Amino acid sequence: MTQTWTLADHRVFAPPAGAKGEMLLFGADQASLFAIDSATRDVIARWRQREAIDLDDVPETDREVLDALADAQLLVPSAWLRRSPRAPIDPAAVPMATLVLEAAQACNLRCTYCYAGGGAYGGPSRVMRAELAARAARHLVEASGDRNTVTLVLFGGEPLLNFPALEAAVLEGEAAAAARGKKLVVSMTTNGTRFTPEALDFLAEHRIGVSVSIDGPPDIHDANRPYVGGKRRGSYADVVEGVRQLRERTGRRPAARVTLKPDQWARIPEVFEHLLDLGFVEVGIAPTSPVSATLLPTAEQDEALFAGFSRLAQRFVDDAARGRVLPFSNLLDLLARLHLGQVKPVPCGAGLGYVAMDAEGAFFLCHRFAGNGDFRIGDLDAGIDHAKVRACLDEQAAPREDACASCWARSLCAGGCHYENHQRESVLGLAQGGSCDFIRRWIELGIRTYGTLRADPDHPVLAFLSRRADDDASS
Numbered sequence: 001m002t003q004t005w006t007l008a009d010h011r012v013f014a015p016p017a018g019a020k021g022e023m024l025l026f027g028a029d030q031a032s033l034f035a036i037d038s039a040t041r042d043v044i045a046r047w048r049q050r051e052a053i054d055l056d057d058v059p060e061t062d063r064e065v066l067d068a069l070a071d072a073q074l075l076v077p078s079a080w081l082r083r084s085p086r087a088p089i090d091p092a093a094v095p096m097a098t099l100v101l102e103a104a105q106a107c108n109l110r111c112t113y114c115y116a117g118g119g120a121y122g123g124p125s126r127v128m129r130a131e132l133a134a135r136a137a138r139h140l141v142e143a144s145g146d147r148n149t150v151t152l153v154l155f156g157g158e159p160l161l162n163f164p165a166l167e168a169a170v171l172e173g174e175a176a177a178a179a180r181g182k183k184l185v186v187s188m189t190t191n192g193t194r195f196t197p198e199a200l201d202f203l204a205e206h207r208i209g210v211s212v213s214i215d216g217p218p219d220i221h222d223a224n225r226p227y228v229g230g231k232r233r234g235s236y237a238d239v240v241e242g243v244r245q246l247r248e249r250t251g252r253r254p255a256a257r258v259t260l261k262p263d264q265w266a267r268i269p270e271v272f273e274h275l276l277d278l279g280f281v282e283v284g285i286a287p288t289s290p291v292s293a294t295l296l297p298t299a300e301q302d303e304a305l306f307a308g309f310s311r312l313a314q315r316f317v318d319d320a321a322r323g324r325v326l327p328f329s330n331l332l333d334l335l336a337r338l339h340l341g342q343v344k345p346v347p348c349g350a351g352l353g354y355v356a357m358d359a360e361g362a363f364f365l366c367h368r369f370a371g372n373g374d375f376r377i378g379d380l381d382a383g384i385d386h387a388k389v390r391a392c393l394d395e396q397a398a399p400r401e402d403a404c405a406s407c408w409a410r411s412l413c414a415g416g417c418h419y420e421n422h423q424r425e426s427v428l429g430l431a432q433g434g435s436c437d438f439i440r441r442w443i444e445l446g447i448r449t450y451g452t453l454r455a456d457p458d459h460p461v462l463a464f465l466s467r468r469a470d471d472d473a474s475s
């Protein structure tokens with residue numbers, strides 16, 4: 001029987017309007033990208049509707065293009081399209097890579113959008129014992145199999161409310177890593193209001209990467225991130241002073257983690273500029289999680305979010321044309337994945353090498369699920385319950401399986417954040433897939449932006465993306 005061929009799922013993306021760059025052919029299964037010209041695009045358009053192509057019937061003029069597509073696995077044997085989906089990953093086979101330590105389930109701020117209920121994750125405020133933190137760090141190293149590098153994330157609430165646990169974890173983790181010839185990378189996410197001279201010296205000495213939560217100019221930041229207690233005083237001035245001290249003592253610039261509520265999305269470019277002016281090394285912007293129905297956006301607000309990100313992408317292209325890298329973390333993360341051709345078999349590492357541990361030593365699928373018994377996946381004494389991890393992940397994937405299987409963005413999205421999906425669908429009862437339009441528009445914008453860079457293979461921004469990816473891989 002003659003073998004027939006079919007074009008695999010793909011999209012063609014032109015550079016953004018008015019920008020120079022390459023037209024890119026995107027392969028949906030492998031996130032592969034190929035520069036094409038308009039003649040190739042026309043050949044693809046001629047054959048894309050054909051379910052079964054007999055290559056012997058293809059005119060010579062088109063055959064060369066189809067052969068090249070077959071080499072790139074964008075033209076595949078028709079039978080492949082009926083292949084069964086890949087087997088799910090076995091959590092027991094994935095060594096531990098990252099442990100998020102919820103060292104203080106307490107916070108001195110009361111951010112208005114906090115998913116952790118004031119840092120305590122639904123229980124009373126409490127802190128982790130230093131001895132438990134040290135054991136957890138050792139466990140991270142010991143459970144990391146053949147990985148050379150492991151990452152310890154100091155997290156809360158506000159982790160600097162429990163410096164003894166941070167110190168114990170880092171020292172024990174470093175000793176355990178050194179004994180096994182591994183590298184321990186430590187990072188911390190803080191609200192920036194609790195730096196002490198002792199903590200700053202420790203951060204400097206152990207080269208701990210710091211991300212500071214800050215939401216932009218004083219009016220936005222103070223409205224979002226007030227102190228706990230009666231007057232709900234804003235924390236902006238103290239955070240800026242904390243960042244100044246951090247830079248002075250450690251000689252390193254922190255990254256900014258921004259969270260904005262829907263009614264603030266129209267101010268994204270202004271927020272970004274403000275934080276650049278404050279000297280942050282990178283700025284990442286997250287829309288608030290739908291912790292409650294009051295944080296759900298209107299259609300106009302969704303549009304403002306995309307418009308804000310698009311403005312920053314345009315600014316990125318303009319800066320790149322001058323050889324500069326705009327430190328917009330969201331876009332840099334996406335461009336780095338495109339540059340390296342990284343496919344996401346799962347949305348994130350939650351439960352698959354990445355776990356969070358609460359103040360009592362219980363493991364959760366990820367930091368945002370801490371305190372939710374449905375996502376408790378073991379503890380430090382008994383280890384990780386891999387069957388429970390698999391059950392949690394399957395339950396998250398099941399409702400979107402069909403939609404994701406036929407979505408062109410699947411290899412770069414893989415289903416979206418489990419926590420956000422759970423919040424939207426199980427807690428708020430919203431329909432599945434409510435974020436998908438935004439995800440696809442954002443990924444498309446990233447691919448188009450990448451096309452503008454690829455036109456010059458020696459573009460300094462491409463070199464920067466490779467270096468950044470190397471740093472991430474070694475961290």
Ligand code: SF4
Pocket residue numbers: 400403404405407408409410411413414415416433435436437439440
């Ligand atoms: S955009 Fe939606 S449908 Fe597409 S892969 Fe992501 S979650 Fe699935």
Ligand code: SF4
Pocket residue numbers: 347348349350366367368416417418419420
């Ligand atoms: S589930 Fe969401 S918040 Fe948790 S690690 Fe994954 S992407 Fe991050």
